[in-house]
Amino acid sequence: MTLEHYIDGARVPSISGATFTSVEPATNEAYLTVSAGRAEDVDAAVTAARKAFSDGPWPRLPGEERAVTLRRIADAIEARDERLAALECRDTGLPITQARGQARRAAQNFRFFADVVTTLSEDVYRVGSAQLNYVLRKPAGVAGLITPWNTPFMLETWKLAPALAAGCPVVLKPAEWSPLSAGLLPDIMEEAGLPPGVFNLVHGIGEEAGAALVAHPDVPVISFTGESATGQAIMRNAAGTLKTLSMELGGKSPLIVFDDADLERALDAAVFGVFSLNGERCTASSRVLVHASIYAEFTERLAARAAQVRVGAPSDPGTELGALIHPEHYARVTDYVRLGVEEGARLAAGGARPPHLPHGNFLAATVFADVTPDMRIFQEEIFGPVVCVTPFGSETEAIELANATRYGLAAYLWTNDLRRAHRMAQAIETGMLWVNSQNVRDLRTPFGGVKASGLGREGGRHSIDVYTVSPIVHLAT
Numbered sequence: 001m002t003l004e005h006y007i008d009g010a011r012v013p014s015i016s017g018a019t020f021t022s023v024e025p026a027t028n029e030a031y032l033t034v035s036a037g038r039a040e041d042v043d044a045a046v047t048a049a050r051k052a053f054s055d056g057p058w059p060r061l062p063g064e065e066r067a068v069t070l071r072r073i074a075d076a077i078e079a080r081d082e083r084l085a086a087l088e089c090r091d092t093g094l095p096i097t098q099a100r101g102q103a104r105r106a107a108q109n110f111r112f113f114a115d116v117v118t119t120l121s122e123d124v125y126r127v128g129s130a131q132l133n134y135v136l137r138k139p140a141g142v143a144g145l146i147t148p149w150n151t152p153f154m155l156e157t158w159k160l161a162p163a164l165a166a167g168c169p170v171v172l173k174p175a176e177w178s179p180l181s182a183g184l185l186p187d188i189m190e191e192a193g194l195p196p197g198v199f200n201l202v203h204g205i206g207e208e209a210g211a212a213l214v215a216h217p218d219v220p221v222i223s224f225t226g227e228s229a230t231g232q233a234i235m236r237n238a239a240g241t242l243k244t245l246s247m248e249l250g251g252k253s254p255l256i257v258f259d260d261a262d263l264e265r266a267l268d269a270a271v272f273g274v275f276s277l278n279g280e281r282c283t284a285s286s287r288v289l290v291h292a293s294i295y296a297e298f299t300e301r302l303a304a305r306a307a308q309v310r311v312g313a314p315s316d317p318g319t320e321l322g323a324l325i326h327p328e329h330y331a332r333v334t335d336y337v338r339l340g341v342e343e344g345a346r347l348a349a350g351g352a353r354p355p356h357l358p359h360g361n362f363l364a365a366t367v368f369a370d371v372t373p374d375m376r377i378f379q380e381e382i383f384g385p386v387v388c389v390t391p392f393g394s395e396t397e398a399i400e401l402a403n404a405t406r407y408g409l410a411a412y413l414w415t416n417d418l419r420r421a422h423r424m425a426q427a428i429e430t431g432m433l434w435v436n437s438q439n440v441r442d443l444r445t446p447f448g449g450v451k452a453s454g455l456g457r458e459g460g461r462h463s464i465d466v467y468t469v470s471p472i473v474h475l476a477t
């Protein structure tokens, strides 16, 4: 089977005929051939989208009418719920129980942005008695959407839904390591009645198809989720055509535990935060900072909990930690495990392939204790089931350690001292802080990072802002 592009309402191979193969993380066997888009394929997709923007109905429809189609897209996703979860599980190595949650969330993304676009408030200002100033909200043009391989379908829809809600035709470039689930989107969009040319899909390698999309002069907006280094390359490449960039990048998020916290709940959050989704989660709590008075006990309990995490076949409903996405990524994560040992951190749990899983990209849930901020395993994003535990002696030291990396995506604070929580919320350099809780969030809230973790915000009307321009009208009455 060859997965094709979808351009102007038709499934098409690459103009050059080029393809690449996709491997299954649980076995590392090639099982899928995918069309490899290049600049000419991207150009065809952008041309179709540009035509839909200039002449088509979609950008001109009232938000309420676009919302009707978005809700039909959600229905079409829900109708494929189990299939989507199965494809995602096979293609990414995510445990099937967690893949099901991702499929449901994808449908929710469309329903949510259907609601957002029908409830947007308008900005109108009266100047004196004789003038009104009001802000027009218009779709920005063709939106280029570039997405990563972790939870691919959910993250694709997190961009598709607001871009389409805002009236933008799109060109989606999914990650080359997880192209399978995006292959369902053409059927979903057709079933929902989206006009041809509004949704376009080009598969391919980042440095080819992705870079061509970024450099294209008819694409005024790029919404990108991926590694910080890729974000830097995209900014350089986009400079020539001066475009809006929304950047959701990497993280090395701290989970900070004070001695007054509910330790059982903090432990649950630490285990969930770094071992669910195979640890391949941008907001993973990959550094655990623990007050010195409870450090020994907490580390021991965390290691014991890690040892209980069931690693196994992604399709097995009993599995809690599946296979990492790709042999190259597996080599990178296991290199970090070796490095941690060399750097002098104490391996308290995991660190190796479970003996019952001789093939595929499997790694036991891994805990490093006594990690110091000068170690690379403390500083660099590992993006796998590996957590670093570090003690702190005071609130000031906890803040210094939390802020001691280049990243600033998420932070998690466990304390029952309300005044301390307020102080630390001000002091921690992060885009998002959870206090005594984990990743539960309302989709209206801003999502994004500071420092090397990102630029701009998505979520609710913040996403709509990415895909719209807002000219101001000064009207004399």
Ligand code: NAD
Residues within 6 Å of the ligand: 146, 147, 148, 149, 150, 155, 173, 174, 175, 176, 204, 205, 206, 207, 209, 210, 211, 214, 225, 226, 227, 228, 230, 231, 233, 234, 247, 248, 249, 250, 251, 281, 282, 283, 381, 383, 409, 449, 453, 454
């Ligand atoms: P990646 O940066 O390697 O790839 C992401 C996408 O960019 C892929 O589609 C890839 O093909 C494309 N790409 C690569 N080079 C490109 C280039 N030069 N020009 C244009 N496109 C290019 O990231 P990944 O390994 O797929 O994903 C993991 C990373 O994503 C982690 O760093 C993770 O933290 C981050 N992430 C961030 C968030 C967030 O919301 N902040 C969410 C999920 C993942």
